[in-house]
Amino acid sequence: MNYFVIVDVTLREGIADPEGATIERALPALGFSGVHDVKAGKSFRMNIEADSQGAALEKATSLAERLLSNPVIEDARARLGEVHAQ
Amino acid sequence: MNYFVIVDVTLREGIADPEGATIERALPALGFSGVHDVKAGKSFRMNIEADSQGAALEKATSLAERLLSNPVIEDARARLGEVHAQ
Numbered sequence: 001m002n003y004f005v006i007v008d009v010t011l012r013e014g015i016a017d018p019e020g021a022t023i024e025r026a027l028p029a030l031g032f033s034g035v036h037d038v039k040a041g042k043s044f045r046m047n048i049e050a051d052s053q054g055a056a057l058e059k060a061t062s063l064a065e066r067l068l069s070n071p072v073i074e075d076a077r078a079r080l081g082e083v084h085a086q
Numbered sequence: 087m088n089y090f091v092i093v094d095v096t097l098r099e100g101i102a103d104p105e106g107a108t109i110e111r112a113l114p115a116l117g118f119s120g121v122h123d124v125k126a127g128k129s130f131r132m133n134i135e136a137d138s139q140g141a142a143l144e145k146a147t148s149l150a151e152r153l154l155s156n157p158v159i160e161d162a163r164a165r166l167g168e169v170h171a172q
Contacts, residue, residue, distance in 0.1 A: 002122075008129060023130070023153065032149050034135030036088075041129040043094060044109070049120030063118050067109065 002047045003056035004081040007064040010041040015073045044068055045081070053080055088133045089142035090167040093150040096127040101159045130154055131167070139166055 011017050019040040027035050044064070050056035060078035069076035097103050105126035113121050130150070136142035146164035155162035 010129075010131070020130070024132075026153070027149070030153065032145065032153075035132050035145070035149065036135075037131070037133045039131040041131065043096075043127040043129045044106070045096070045123075045125040045127065046110075046121050047123045049122075059118065059121070063113070063121065067112070067116065067118075 001051070002049055003053060005046055005048050005056055005060040005078055006081050007044040007046075007060055007068055007076055007078050008041060009043065009064065009069045009074050009076045011039065012073055012075055042068075056080070087137070088135055089139060091132055091134050091142055091146040091164055092167050093130040093132070093146055093154055093162055093164050094127060095129065095150065095155045095160050095162045097125060098159055098161055128154075142166070 017039050020038040023040070024035065024038040027033070027038075046060070048056040048059055050059060057078050057080065061076070064076035064078055065071060103125050106124040109126070110121065110124040113119070113124075132146070134142040134145055136145060143164050143166065147162070150162035150164055151157060
């Protein structure tokens with residue numbers, strides 16, 4: 001069965017986020033006030049063949065930690081999206 | 087009130103995704119089989135001051151479309167995370 005899995009990669013707490021900081025600084029001049037703590041991250045969407053939701057998430061987590069993120073500075077979390085009909 | 091909002095930016099259907107394609111090609115050699123349709127995207131997390139969830143989401147959607155994405159090739163969607171105690 002195919003499971004649609006989304007992996008979110010975010011910077012760990014305390015790691016400098018110049019992209020987020022730059023966006024946040026630019027917002028007031030562009031008419032957006034009251035927006036704080038902007039953090040930039042990455043996401044990866046994929047279809048994973050597996051026997052169960054748990055197995056799909058386990059494969060995604062392993063893949064995310066080994067390939068999609070830098071564990072020194074980033075956290076990676078896998079979650080299920082809706083099942084794709086294929 | 088502060089609302090924690092997550093903006094997901096993904097490539098539109100049909101737009102070439104070389105990052106996702108490169109990851110997908112590399113997976114079998116690294117021991118991950120059965121992973122298909124890998125798509126790379128971006129995400130932005132932020133706290134938004136607003137009177138209601140709807141107002142926070144509306145501000146995030148407007149901000150996402152104007153600043154965080156390229157509407158020619160990308161879709162941007164805002165969703166609520168958990169409320170931050172601040």
